[in-house]
Amino acid sequence: MDVNEIMQYFSYLLMAIGVMAFIVSVVTQVIKSWPGLDRLPTAAVVIVLSLVLCPVSFVALMAWRNQPITWYMVFACMVAAFVVALVALDGWERLKEIWERTGYKDKQ
Secondary structure: OOHHHHHHHHHHHHHHHHHHHHHHHHHHHHHHOOOOOOOOOHHHHHHHHHHHHHHHHHHHHHHHOOOOOOHHHHHHHHHHHHHHHHHHHHHHHHHHHHHHHOOOOOOO
16 A cells, blocks of 8 residues: 555545535534424534434445445444544634624624
8 A cells, every 4th residue: 555545545535424414414404403403402413413414424325335344443443433523613703703703793
């Protein structure tokens, strides 16, 4: 295994984390817009969605590629799910921070 191959796998990993963080963020915003669910803490919703969507997408990918799933792949997927949650959560918090800095106040 040479450096180019390692860098290629690393870029695939970063791309997968970015795509999953985007999906988790979008689903979180949809769930938080439903009546009654807007009181749920955003961090909890993001973590739960990440821990559900990442393994589901991993199993779908492995089924599509006809590859066996081993225990260490599942463990790595769970670790990656927390990374995805961190990226998705911090991204929305930064966006919220920027929105609040603009001075826009919701008129209720």
